Amino acid sequence: MSKFWSKVIRGLAPYVPGEQPKDRKYVKLNTNENPYPPSPAVLEVIREHTGQDLRLYPDPNGDILKTAVASCYQVDKNNVFVGNGSDEVLAFTFIAFFKQEKPILYPDITYSFYPVYSKLFEIEALTIPLTTDFQINLDDYPAENGGVIFPNPNAPTGRLLNLEQIESLLKRNTASVVVVDEAYVDFGGVSCIPLVENYPNLLVCQTLSKARSLAGMRIGYAIGAPELIDGLERAKNCFNSYTLSRLAQVAGTAAMNDRLYFETTCQAIIATREWVVRELEQLDFEVVPSAANFVFIRHYNRKAGELFCELRQRGVLVRYFNLPRIDNHLRVTIGTDDEMKELIKQLKAILSGG
Numbered sequence: 131m132s133k134f135w136s137k138v139i140r141g142l143a144p145y146v147p148g149e150q151p152k153d154r155k156y157v158k159l160n161t162n163e164n165p166y167p168p169s170p171a172v173l174e175v176i177r178e179h180t181g182q183d184l185r186l187y188p189d190p191n192g193d194i195l196k197t198a199v200a201s202c203y204q205v206d207k208n209n210v211f212v213g214n215g216s217d218e219v220l221a222f223t224f225i226a227f228f229k230q231e232k233p234i235l236y237p238d239i240t241y242s243f244y245p246v247y248s249k250l251f252e253i254e255a256l257t258i259p260l261t262t263d264f265q266i267n268l269d270d271y272p273a274e275n276g277g278v279i280f281p282n283p284n285a286p287t288g289r290l291l292n293l294e295q296i297e298s299l300l301k302r303n304t305a306s307v308v309v310v311d312e313a314y315v316d317f318g319g320v321s322c323i324p325l326v327e328n329y330p331n332l333l334v335c336q337t338l339s340k341a342r343s344l345a346g347m348r349i350g351y352a353i354g355a356p357e358l359i360d361g362l363e364r365a366k367n368c369f370n371s372y373t374l375s376r377l378a379q380v381a382g383t384a385a386m387n388d389r390l391y392f393e394t395t396c397q398a399i400i401a402t403r404e405w406v407v408r409e410l411e412q413l414d415f416e417v418v419p420s421a422a423n424f425v426f427i428r429h430y431n432r433k434a435g436e437l438f439c440e441l442r443q444r445g446v447l448v449r450y451f452n453l454p455r456i457d458n459h460l461r462v463t464i465g466t467d468d469e470m471k472e473l474i475k476q477l478k479a480i481l482s483g484g
């Protein structure tokens with residue numbers, strides 16, 4: 131605390147990202163990064179564009195990336211907004227649409243950036259509890275609200291809603307913006323981007339950090355009706371004209387265009403998840419059904435906090451949230467087959483007291 135801090139900054143509780151430790155080598159299963167490298171085409175364009183041109187500002191509109199995203203999802207370029215990671219896209223979303231008279235709604239257990247942004251931008255929020263088995267029940271979301279946001283699949287649970295459930299919310303919730311954060315949708319979900327055409331209040335956010343192996347590049351986008359995109363552009367252009375670097379724009383474009391690589395790596399992660407779930411169940415873990423690149427697990431007789439520490443000592447990093455309702459769960463990112471074999475091996479040793 132410093133006397134120089136503003137009142138807003140004093141009252142904040144910043145988001146705490148998963149650790150990126152430098153003390154030793156870990157099997158890193160704590161921040162939902164993709165275990166596979168970016169597409170070779172991405173690395174190639176980064177090399178090609180690393181030169182003299184970096185003295186010049188990038189295109190403030192990110193046109194090439196917008197075009198690539200639009201063609202990937204068969205929407206118009208004016209349906210696309212691009213930003214410096216979807217965290218930034220979400221921040222602009224809160225500013226552009228969620229500062230309203232009525233409170234916004236999101237699940238009680240969800241991506242922890244939502245409460246952080248609510249506080250930062252002084253937006254009132256109401257949390258809606260997940261069901262006892264950690265599902266979002268959209269029927270619990272009252273029609274009187276300043277906006278709705280949830281991830282699909284949800285984080286950190288991995289549970290998925292289907293398009294019918296989302297569409298039935300959109301049918302009754304027409305007076306405020308509904309944001310579906312699809313950071314993990316490519317690992318087993320169905321995107322609701324096709325609904326954008328019929329619902330002018332739907333905004334779908336995606337990121338290149340997870341399914342496209344580019345967390346280090348910081349690229350995200352949103353797809354929605356042109357009026358929503360214009361709102362985001364206004365917010366962005368009052369903050370920073372050049373949110374995406376030259377390298378991020380060409381890298382993101384190459385990643386969106388390499389469909390085969392994207393599909394192959396997603397399928398590999400899904401296949402790994404399937405065997406890991408079976409192994410974890412055999413070790414007496416309850417596994418929440420996951421459509422994401424992570425699993426949310428609870429052991430029947432060992433405390434999550436303890437397992438977290440023991441795994442860490444043994445060189446395996448997972449994520450533990452000491453929060454109400456989930457303080458006995460661990461979130462484990464799906465890595466390569468070898469990384470997951472190491473996780474299972476260490477868990478077996480811990481659980482057998484070895």
Ligand SMILES: *Cc1c(COP(=O)(O)O)cnc(C)c1O
Pocket residue numbers: 214215216217218241281285311313336337338339345348349350
């Ligand atoms: C990882 C994640 C994001 C942020 O992704 P970036 O593009 O890396 O900022 C957004 N929403 C959810 C639910 C996430 O898990």
